[in-house]
Amino acid sequence: MRRLLPCAALAMASLWAGGSTAWESNTFADFIKGRFQGISLTRDGRLTLAPSLDTLASTGEAGIWSVISAPDGTIYFSTGHRGRVYQVKPGGQPTVVWASQQPEVFALALDSQGRLYAGTSPDGRIYRIEGGKATEFFNPRSKYIWGLAVGPDGAVYAATGDQGQVWRVTPEGRGSVWYETGQSHVTALAIDSNGRVLAGTEPNGILFRIEAKDKAFVLYDSSLPEIRSIVLAPDGSIFVAALGGALAQKQAQAAAAAATSQQPQGVVTSTITVTSDAQAGVDIKPKPEAAKPPAATGAETPPTPAPVDVTGVEKAALYRIAPDNMVETVWSSKEENVFDLILKDGDLVFSTDQRGRIYRLSQDLKATLLLETHESETTRLLPTAQGIVAATSNQAKLYRLSNQPIAKGTYESPVHDAGNVARWGRLEWRTDNSSGKMSFRTRAGNSARPDRTWSDWSEPVSDLAKALISSPNARYIQWQAEFQPVNGQSPLLDSVSVSYQPQNGRPVVRSVQVTPQWVASAQKTAAAAPQTPISYSITVTDSGDAGTATSSGTPTQNISRSGTPQLFIAWQADDPDGDKLIYSLWYRAEDEVTWKLLKSEIADNTYMQETEVFADGRYYFRVLASDRLANSPASAREGELVSQPVLIDQTPPTVTMGTPRVNGNQIEIDVDASDAHSPVRRGEFSFDGSAWKLMDAADGIADSKQERFIVRFNAISGEHSVVVRVFDSAGNPGLARLVLR
Template identity: 25%
Template structure:
């Protein structure tokens, strides 16, 4: 919110307001000609209000949000949903911590079966049936046939299956904790001899990292996988014998989500749990930065390809007859691997993977707690290991990556430790083009758990605050679609015109329509004008497409909290409709129908439909504050080196031969003043001699709060100074306000002391005695010295009462042992403001 002074010109409407106020007796209350404005135009401005089915982008656009509703109820013991899949319009969930397969029926999710000491982290569709990747002591792939499970293949030596991709009868499997990528060809029958290696299983990649967490595949058949610990992205061609290579080495230790487009463009999301913190990484955007031009780049066909949907149909469901373009990890929040999945329950959980001892039979609550403790202990150790082994940021943002050869299935799995390097806070989404050019398109204090493509834009599920982001890389636009009442969103799934999101802690499934909600509302924060004010005009800058509209309401009150005391009622609705004659960048004037008050609030009702929403770019409210009296909080007058008031601060016994200080006649006048309206102040200074009733002008039309006054032009005496502050420059003459402040008494003394010698100089032998009085009209005598024959050897004289404390002092000067001849005796008398008297006299010693 910005308070910005308006132009000096006064509109006819404001002139009319002033006339009405004057007639109503507001002459001394409402006066500021220069109005003030509240402006809401950035994400930070709108974020302070209340969003109801509305959302704000990082570019400061306010619009309708998707319609969100909860689908069904999950069993009480299910707190984590690892993956979600639809088959024949039925929704299936892989849930935990006690491994369950759930199916949506009759507005609830019922248990199909429960697994003991195993988990299901990934679901897919294989030949029209639900494919389940079951992790356990003997991991396996199975399909659901009715309510029964049919095992397709058992994977000996594989503890965890993190992700799968189905390509007809070939299934790619990302595993842990040995970091292997498997290619399983189910077009061949199982071997008769189960004791030998199953020829249907081929190890495509055997990495030095413990776990391969996510998979992706492009239209050319290349397979991509992301790792834990080192944050590597591998790419390989399963149909060729060429070694795979590292496509990108991220600074973050874990690649948890991959989205691979048909043309090989890769979006990689990281999930370092230590960087998932509450709140935004940089807060809401607080300034306008413009927006990119969305014209096509003729030289970047890769970029144009990115803006195409994954298929001609908006539906992203999988088919057993077409290659699966699924591109993200099913297990991004579950790679702690424990059935209790503490990583999904802790706000700052770690996502390194590790084998957890299996337990026989259905685990009890005590076993859950024990397993949680075991997992936590391992996570602590794994976190330390991951930090010490954190890779260098080999490919900075906006630099081309340097593909390097990776280990093949026959290469040693020894992993070399690399030095730590500094990295940015938060987690990121990197875009890797087909030319291997890397750019960072997103960074926030969240874990990126899954990424979906939606017609050139990205839908991003995150933790640990249950947020789903919408990214438009070309427009550089980031929006929080919704923040669910859960810690993590492990998976999202696109089906037709809706998105299904599954959460953890607590576990629930929500449906987000791809289009906009039909209605939404935005209520601003309570705006404080600081004083009772007159409201001007509200200007609304918005794009209102056909068949959409926006309703505007306002209210005001004199209590900050509208719920604590009565405000005015919301004003009658003013509706703004689509008008082809009004460009979106042209503000529309809205009359503010609210009583004069200190506090103000507005409410916007957005009405749209699935394909269009009003988009508010800027709200401006103009108001007129009462012209408040300026304030002068301090006024001092001092000579250089002296205390306020012109007096000298004593610093102990004076030095005998000290040179006297210069008499200062320039008096420094200093004051502090402010105007709560922000009006420019001009100052006038006057003085008054003690005992007089007349004020004498010293200076006028000053624009600064300091003035040097030469007092040599003034008669000696005690004065009072007065400074006047006026805001007449920014207000009409009859509406201007002034403030006055007086100084403490000021002494002006430019006259030296007088020498009074009623007795002649006495000379006895070679001794000279001088008796005299020193008098000053205003200032106490400070010191008296004498010197002989113009020498600079001054001798201190004490008064007869031994203390200089008054304007009249008697002195006796005795000068012994003068040599015969003529001499000059010089006497110097100085008052407290350094006016000096010099008295010289000839004497002769015979």
């Protein structure tokens, strides 16, 4: 038994492909496909620890729609689907300052006197909150208030839907339509340095600059349907975020659904406690006498509607509109939707719906992934002196990005498909500095997505000399890197490489087809390549055969066929590894056991063979495909397929004509035809060289190897010639002639 083990090991080794390969990750495009937990991806494709993310509030609601800050550092934010407005004072705890009767508060604004304005939906009204009391400020008679902005003169501008109007409301609460956009929704609002209103719309993605009442100029007509955010730069440039999924319409539908399902409730006064753990959630406890709103559970709180996903089409873009109105696209994506953008230290910072990512776009237009919040969307961003504040949904949370790196971060690579079961080699990595600590793990499996069938993560490895991958042989693999700072310095990962040797897949022959053809006789010797089929004619002498020339009489011309029968053999085959294949072609007769080699070393997928080398009978053809040109002899593999039985019949039917008989005014002649190998299919006759006419089968159908046909024609005096022609299923013609006198 022991003597068999080396042979078994050799047999297993022969299954593996001849050459190893490597999966390398070293660019921004490579790393961005993975998952980031406390990890940033620099614009030049390096992984490092992300800024720490402190939780300021976790409300348990569906989402945070608007965030603003007061001069004293107080942060206000509004939520859905409970329609609350919160405040977070510096160093303090989040508290509810107002609870709306409507499920959504999409917009907030502050005036110069510190008065807070809130816009509700789907019964669009504007409220002014001051001194802890909220009063209705203005009712624009619109369903949705998407944005609020306060002008230099204290007037409040409101972006509304679903009539696409911009309203102007004086500090005294008197309002009028400032501009009719002709769109369904005004989804973004800003005031420029000259006091002009910038309004972005949906569904045509138009950016208006409203210079006075009923007077506007279109700054840009985007190819995307919705303008989501507008930011003004100090140099007069305007940065605009556009997305491609009609998010406003979907949020409107969700707001209407929430309003329908929401039970009547009174104003809720709440106290909020925050645990000492920075990551802990906010515990909202309504007083017992207040009507409790619906709980924000996964079953009762519908998720924030996401934009329509059209694969391969641009989903979002960032535009820069220069002071001279020239427009430049500074960033776009086919995978992510942009929700908000801000300017921070001269760079653009924007958020998306891809696991709540936050990016920074430098002035040279190179993007850095700052971090992932791991929420469905990061809906709003707010620059503050203490750092960037980020708001999220589907769990309404408020975070602050610190200037210090997180204590520990983990990056999880995308899953790599080796194409077949592979033997793993070494894991190698390269860093650009010696600061910090890094360790690596791997896991493998045979399902495209990691699940319970995958192996556990391997033990961590931090020494390159010991970085031999211990995960089991499988088709898919994934690696994970853990980062830890040392003395406040983060490690910087430049590239990772996984070496592996995939199992060599067996070639597959999909089909084999054998088709008879006729080709020109001059091409007879070129049997290895398919030739162009040609037609041919047959001429028969009056005696039925070609006689030899004599010295005393007129010589007889020999008429031969202008072509020769050929078998055109074609097949389809492929290799799972994409290896180049080479073929050999074999055959055997039905009554034979051993395969005979017809042709080897065939590079093409076709072969032409003279039929005359075969005797009549049924044959099988076998195509053997090999990938030995791309693999070592020990690892090369073969695949084969045998054709259906092919009948080769080169002998025409035997045809005999009986004695003519008179039947009324017609002459009838019986024609008997027999064939040794294939059924007789059709009979024809020609009277005095006229066109061929079909003969009737005596039993009504020509379907056997022996058939009788009947020739019928009107009786005519004199000498006449009748020629009959009978075909078998292989197309071979048998002929006979009878002279009537």
